[in-house]
Amino acid sequence: MTLAFPFPAIVGQEEMKQALLIACVEPRVGGVLIFGDRGTAKSTAVRALAGLLPPIETFETCPYNTAPGEPAINGDEKARGAQVSKPTPVVDLPLGVTEDRVVGALDIEKALRRGEKAFEPGLLARANRGFLYIDEVNLLEDHIVDLLLDVAATGENVVERDGLSVRHPARFVLVGSGNPEEGELRPQLLDRFGLSVEVTTPRDIEQRIEVVRRRDSFERDPEAFCEKWAEAGAEVRSQIAAAKARVAGLDAPEPVLRKASEICLALGADGLRGELTLIRAARAMAALDTTDEIEIKHLRAVAPSVLRHRLRRDPLDEAGSTARIERGLEEAFAG
């Protein structure tokens, strides 16, 4: 296992880091989409996530990461072994992956050798209760995208193929990253991401130098670099763990709910999904912030990420969606 660049050592890119932290605390916000220029630490940030997440309780040999209390998938309670805690899975979905590998398929070894129909779980099983990361999500084959959407929406993977009939839970946070220059994302997929952030290359020269400096010292001696950042990493980790424990108990007071509706209306964001996500993200933000209830400032902090990709497309507006949303939010929060 090669070392990942430590999360707190990423310079700038605050919105991206915030969005990822929110997804860690409240998986129900429904995924994070990171779009931006080349060389802006998109993949680096996602790969750093693994080091921040608290472990999950599951069974030793369960390929589906079932939780204690959940029945075993094939009904064989003994086969999944003893209860253990494992690191939260962060599973890479490589481009060019076959449908078989994503949903799982007939175990060809058992079929050939024993003439037995057995199911070999795929990446969706491995990602259950964790993160599923797709780099260059805009280049993913359409039929894989459709499949992911379906599973992400239902939280369950249903396999009916090769004479097999299997269903298993597949609840995961979808994290996608990509470079818009390589191609746009289909609107159906866009909408499924709870948060969307745009990353741009830092303009401040000192910040750029700091990025180069840190990345360089990481590449030269990853171990020493990670060691140096271990403490900061532990802090983030405990912040996430504490927030996770607190998040469910946080209430959204009336004025906050009202404001959320107002913002969505003012910006013309379609559907209730935006409003719901706005509240959930703000709740996670408040949990990270260790306040007692959700405040307006939390809404303000998460609104750009939540609403950016939900704005109606306006081919005549030359400004990018980030500029538009900032403009809209200025107005909404001024009143």
Added chain:
Amino acid sequence: MSADTDTVADSGESWAQARLAAALLAVDPGLRGVVLTARAGPARDAWLEYYKSLSDEDAVWRRIPAAVNDEALLGGIDLAATLKTGRAVQRAGLLDEIKNGVGVLAMAERAETGLAARLAAALDAEPSPVLIALDEAAEPDEGAPAALRERLAFHIDLSGVTLRDLETAEEGVTREDVAMARVRLTHILNNGAERALTQTAAVLGVDSLRPPLLALRVARAAAALEGLDEVSDAEAALAARLVLGPRATRMPTMEEPEDQSEAEPDTPPEPEEPDEAQDQAPETPDAEDDTDPDADDAETPDELTEITTEAARAAIPAGLLARLEAGLGGSKSGGAGKAGAVRKDALRGRPAGSRRGDPGGGKRLDVLATLRAAAPWGKVRRRGMKRFTGGPALEVRREDFRVKRFKQKAETVTIFVVDASGSLAMSRLAEAKGAVELMLADSYVRRDQVALIAFRGRGAETLLPPTRSLTRAKRSLAGLPGGGGTPLAAAIAAAEVLAHSAGRQGRSVSLIFLTDGAANVTLEGVGGREVAMAEARDAARRLRGAGHAAIVVDVSKRGAEAAQGVARDMAARYVRLPAANTGALVDIARKAAA
């Protein structure tokens, strides 16, 4: 004669630099590789030979064809071995094999974004392979994919190198030198080079932060090769020239670093004084870098930045200035953004899974999927043929056959249907003509075609059949008259005919209607608003059935209900564009086709 020797010296210099890059890559494979622009020929062979002589002897070299499929690239099940042993045997893909080795990507300019993305992912991994992307691009617009250009440290152009250069080149570095440099490499100090190189990158308009990082590594590798303990001016300059210069997207001005470095960081990095007693290293090409620094840079904050920027300036591709002036920008977007509709059922292209069917007629059997389909039936079928002892372990029947599916990007045709009636005519037509010309200007690269139908008076007329030729378009668009009634139904019908024939040629069609939707001429060519409207809506519904992507651009001042209605019937997107705006129209058209 002196001019002659000049060119020889120049190309000799570029050959020396190319060789130096090879040596640096051998010292630090973390530089990821090189984009080698050259036709197949002795110079390219000689470079590869030279690099091979310096890199690890036992490194695996693999050639990656530009049309490589995922199976070969990423590996998969080894069928022969699987059947023999009865165990699923995985076969390593090319990317696995070159994990610590060298991949040579042939015809990199033809590599698709998908392949580029897979290679990029491999290059980001640790350990990363060394990738040599052979770029044989003939046109300035072509080139290796941006995702690869970004990650590979060196961009080397060998096209100017002559045979004489190859013969007269001095003895280069040896494998022993490289081995010693590698030992040294871990201890080399940056000596403030990271600041200078990052600033230089910013000045040259290099946005990504990977290039300065790669430049820094190059500087260290160069210092290691020179036997130094820290990066000196000469190595920083060399790195700027080799890595940053070729990536420049604008000509450097010295003002920017002054402006920006006013913001002091929280922890001011003490830039060690560049060693004054720095001897010019004899081997580095810095010696010939005698372009005079601009005299007006009286106060520069960072001497080293000035040196690196000046060095990089010398390596800025000659065409950059011309390209900037032509408004093309310096960055190659590498076929970005636009993608034609994907044709399923193609016989070539990217593999897209498999489906049940008989092979033949160009369709290829997907052996693995076929076996997979047959496998669950093994027991049942064997029972039926018990009398054959030692029969096949697996019986494959016809219904198990799976054939490979491929998809291929289709060419697109954008059909503009322009309302030339009444008073709006002239400005609208001018706008549409402008859009057609703009789209055609880059259509060769995108493999798009554009057509134009105008309607006015009694009927519609195809002014420009689908074409890719700008000259032809200009000729047939000149002197187009306007005015008269609005025969919208006839226009939609004409568009359908044109779209149909284009569709049959395997092209994907997008239609763009510029109109206010106020039909008042019937199909028979007589006036009558009500009948004309009804006919137009009928035609629109028929067109919807054909399933082409369509957009109705409402050109009326206030937005017309009629145009909205037509858009609805056509299942088209409705866009308002009250003021003439060619740029916005082109944008809309591109999005429609994407």
